[in-house]
Amino acid sequence: MSHVLDSLKLRQSESEKLKINIKEDGYYSISVKAAASTNWQEDNNESLMLRIYLNNDHHQDIVLFYGKQTFTYKRLLGKMKAGVYEIEVICESPRNNQAFAEVESFVVEKLHLSERETLAVHYAPKLYGRAVYSKYDNLYTDTPLEMIYFFDVWEKGHVIEYHMVFSHEDEGTPAVLLMSKWGRLLDIEYMARVYLNEENEIDHVDYQGPEHQVKRYKHSLNENKQVILQTATCNGNFTDEITSDYHFSFIPSYEWKVEQEAREVVMQRFPYINHVMRWEAERQLQQLDVPYHSIHDIREYIYIQSSVWDVQLGQPSVDILCRLEGEEKWYSSSLHHTTIGSFSAAYTGPYNHFATAIRLPEGKSIHDVAEVKIDLINNTLLKAHVKHLKVFAFDEKNELRPYILLECHEQLSPVEVEKIIWRKEK
Incomplete structure (x- = not known):
């Protein structure tokens, strides 16, 4: 059931009530299509929240983190019995009491679940x-x-x-x-x-x-x-x-x-999360001078997803490196196996499948990458088996997209890899 609203504008502490008629028992969601005068990149104006009340009970809150861009926030209402309910939505903006939300619609629908x-x-x-x-x-x-x-x-x-x-x-x-x-x-x-x-x-x-x-x-x-x-x-x-x-x-x-x-x-499945990640980085991390804390631009990286096998998980094992056209230098995902005390910059997680990223020099992009290779960085290992290598980068529309790998280079270590060489997608 959809409730389309005529440019409903809610300011601090303002509210809107509406009735919904649940026709059959089941699990239901609520989708709020809205924008706000806020901006996740602006200090003290990052977002506001909509407080949702169901039959006068505080049910949940929705943070409008997507700012002026209209976005659909889908949340769980829960298991509900057939009947008529009242939903009240109240705007709360503790960071900026001049901010407002513009709500286009509320959609309550039954979830069809396996x-x-x-x-x-x-x-x-x-x-x-x-x-x-x-x-x-x-x-x-x-x-x-x-x-x-x-x-x-x-x-x-x-x-x-x-x-x-x-x-x-x-x-x-x-x-x-x-x-x-x-x-x-x-x-x-x-x-x-x-x-x-x-x-x-x-x-x-x-x-x-x-x-x-x-x-x-x-x-x-x-x-x-x-x-x-x-x-x-x-x-x-x-x-x-x-x-x-x-x-x-x-x-x-x-x-x-x-x-x-x-x-x-x-x-890849939820591209909007990369936008919010980038906005927060631009607000919080660009001006920091503290080593390892400052990120100038997440679009200067290439992003890798892969998997490593036949190793003890929880310890560093492999590094992924890339070389640019016309250069001999290799850029490393683990910052050439940087360690700080017992902390390793290489992946040490509990899963075979992992992700990492390689920062490229300023002004360079995925299109400048000539080769990608894998290096064994744990000297207690004789070999590791690496597969499912995928490379991603942000495109000109700021969307994270895959780039094709056909074959992977193997020069510096006894790492076993799938037979693939780098090829740029046309």
């Missing part, structure tokens, strides 16, 4: 916003954007693991090293593992607490059997102790195929 999708939606955690620097941190920094998930198994049945995509992380790994280690400034964090029994009911839940420690969820589930967490730290870790008063209900939007692709597949 059995697995139904489980993923049913147990999707509710997330409370971060309140470390201010009452509403996520209105201007590290805002949550998408929730992804995958299924695993344990002795009693299924496990659903949820991950949250944030626009950045204020603390933790410095920006330059985020690019080398993960191939992004986005923060993609393991959020919770929901363990189900044979009847697909919750047995227990683990989540990622501060300092990346796995914690057992100890609170009672709400009436909808939801886990409730809050972003607790400035590097995207969580707590089950709720202290903030704004919260989000994301629809698990993509079942991540862990054995086939890197988490960074979200950068």
Whole structure:
């Protein structure tokens, strides 16, 4: 059911009410098509939020991070019974009380879900916003954007693991090293593992607490059997102790195929997240002089997705390098295996599939790349098997797009690679 509005403009504390008629039981979403006078690149004018009330109960909040560009924010209403409901939308703009939202439409629709999708939606955690620097941190920094998930198994049945995509992380790994280690400034964090029994009911839940420690969820589930967490730290870790008063209900939007692709597949599936990532970087990272924290332009990088096998995960193993036309120098994803204490700039994550990025000299682009090769950088390894090499770069429209690799160069190490040579897409 769609409610098209005649250029509804909402300013600070202004609201709009509307009735919706749910005709059959099921899981429902709400899509709000809106723009705002805000701009994610402007200090103190980054965004505002729409507070959603359902039958007078505060249901969730939507951060309008896309500013003046009209964008559809799709969120979970939850499992609903047939009946008439009242939705109220209130505009809150604590960063700039002169800002306003322009809402074009509200669409409430039933979700048509497979059995697995139904489980993923049913147990999707509710997330409370971060309140470390201010009452509403996520209105201007590290805002949550998408929730992804995958299924695993344990002795009693299924496990659903949820991950949250944030626009950045204020603390933790410095920006330059985020690019080398993960191939992004986005923060993609393991959020919770929901363990189900044979009847697909919750047995227990683990989540990622501060300092990346796995914690057992100890609170009672709400009436909808939801886990409730809050972003607790400035590097995207969580707590089950709720202290903030704004919260989000994301629809698990993509079942991540862990054995086939890197988490960074979200950068292709949801292109808008790259825009928000870039805007936040331009606002926060261009003027920094602190080593490893300053990023001038994320479009100066090429982005790699690949996978490494026959190695012990959790330790550095391979570096990916590129050479430009007319040069002999190689540019390295791991900054030529930079280490800071025990921290390595190379990928050390827990998955075979990974992403990284290589910064090119100013004024150079993917079109100047002549070769790409892989180097074994862990001297305790005799060999590593690298496959599924893909290269991406931002085009002239600021969209991240793939470039074809037919064959990969192998010169400096005993790395086993798929038979592929670099070829530029026409």
